[in-house]
Amino acid sequence: MAAQMLAGKGYKVVYNLSGGFKGWQGEAAFGAEEMGLELFTGDESPEKTLTVAYSLEDGLRDFYLTMIPKVKNDTVKNLFTKLAEIEVTHKDRLFDEYLAITAKTVSRVAFEKNTVKDVAEGGLTTKEYINLFQPSDWESESDIIGLAMSIEAQALDLYMRAAARSANPQSKKVLTRIANEEQTHLAELGKLMERI
Amino acid sequence: MRWKQFLTPVKSFDAVHARSYMADKSADDVTILDVRQPGEYKTGHIPGAKLIPLPDLADRLDEIDADKPTLVY
Known part of the structure; x- marks a missing residue:
């Protein structure tokens, strides 16, 4: 019904997902439209946007690192x-973009002082992620890839929602680019999953 | 009665087809439109989907780019 309506309103290419969300059988994102958007209110400058995104990537890196000694x-x-x-690669990329946008020369250490603590990608803390996704077996490679994919999916979703809300065109571009990168990560993890 | 909207063909994609369609595209190349209610969206949605519940759709078309492919569910 909605697809027909869009097509009738001049939307050029409209596809209806048969089976709806129940038929999707893929990665899902959870939470209300506003979830995590206290981090991206829509008014942020591109510099601030990159700083917050950097914090999210850093939080997730910390989470992965803390898991290493916990598994056998x-x-x-x-x-x-x-x-x-x-x-780390993603953080480097974000810092480079920050340097390109800001006219000032900033050291990595000075930049990191402005980052936000205790957040991970997708706007949830790592504890919240573990509670939400509950891998059944922490020693199973496919369960962990599944967890990582869930986190990337959540992150992609957050960046898309933040981009839609952003009032600053340059910040919107920054957020869209990061969302695209998250989608690439997600696809790579999917390939990794197929290989094991 | 506006017949055009009933006569314009809309393709249907199943999940496998939809995924392969989006696999080689960027997240912002395709609009994924969720027309369910906010409560359903909250329980789970396709990552990156835009929520516009069906009753609001006609009034909020300005939020969806007509030139981009749109996948609706």
Whole structure:
């Protein structure tokens, strides 16, 4: 019904998802439209947006690192290490973009002083993630990839909602770019899942 | 009666087809539109989906880019 209406209103390409959300059988994001948006109120400058995003990636990296000594399986230890490294790459990318946007030269240490603590990607704390997704087996590689995919899905969702709300066109671009990166991460994790 | 909206063909995608369609696209290349109620959205939605409940859709079309492909559920 909605798809028909859009097509009738001049929307060029409209697809109806048969089976609706129940038929989706893929990664899902949870929570109300406003969830996590206390971090991105919509008024942030691109610099502030990048600082918050950096904090989220950093929180997730910390989470992966704290998991390494808690598991016994070496393959899963390596997986957590790899997941943490991906977040470092993403943090580097965000810092580079920050430097490109701000005219000032800022050291990484000075930049990190402005970051927010105790947040992870998607706007939930790592404790909240664990409660929400509850991997059935922390020693199982596929369960951990599943957890990481859930977190990336949540992050993608948060950045898309933040981009939709942002009143600053440049911040909107920054957020959209990060959302696209999260989608790439998600696709890569999906491929990794298929390989094991 | 505005017949055009009933005569315009709309393709249906199942989940597998929809996923492969979006696999090579960026998150902002396709609008994923969730027309369910906020309570259903809260329980679980496709990551990145935009929520506009069906009763509000006609009044909020300005929030969806008509030039982008839109996947509705």
